Amino acid sequence: MNPTLELILVIGIVVWSFAGVAVAVGLVRAARVGAEIGSALARIADAAQSLSGRMQPVVANLDKASQHIAAAADRLRTDAHAAGDTVQAAIGSARRMVNLAEERVADAAALAQVAQEEVEETFVAAASALKSARVGMKAASAASRLVRPRQAPDPPDPATEETPPGE
16 A cells, blocks of 8 residues: 555544544533533522422412402492492483473463463553542542532531630
8 A cells, every 4th residue: 555545544543533532522521511501400490499389379379469459440340330320320310300490490480470460460450440440439429419419518516516725
């Protein structure tokens, strides 16, 4: 064989040997690092498990608090709806009362108008009747004067007559 070829072959074997040793050392170190990483991951998993165990009561309390808050919100919502319904009913009742009051005021105003008209008509009728009575009395007085002669007044009765003082 050719000495150059042998040299190349030896160099190749040495290079491949170094590469094999380097890969083996790398694998050993990787295995060590992998073991350390595995150990670290195991510690992290244990810490997470421990933290999870400690967090369970907190999570349970938060869940209960959330349920209580939801129940209180539902009660508040129900109470708010009931209050809104009550307010709406009160508004409706107040509107009906105002409408009834307006109707009664209008009825009272109409009744007062009718009463005023009746009073005015009665007053006019009474005044007319009084005037007619006066006219009739004057006419009767004038007629009686025409029918009977006027008589002299009766002389005063001395017994009932008063004498002025000093006479």
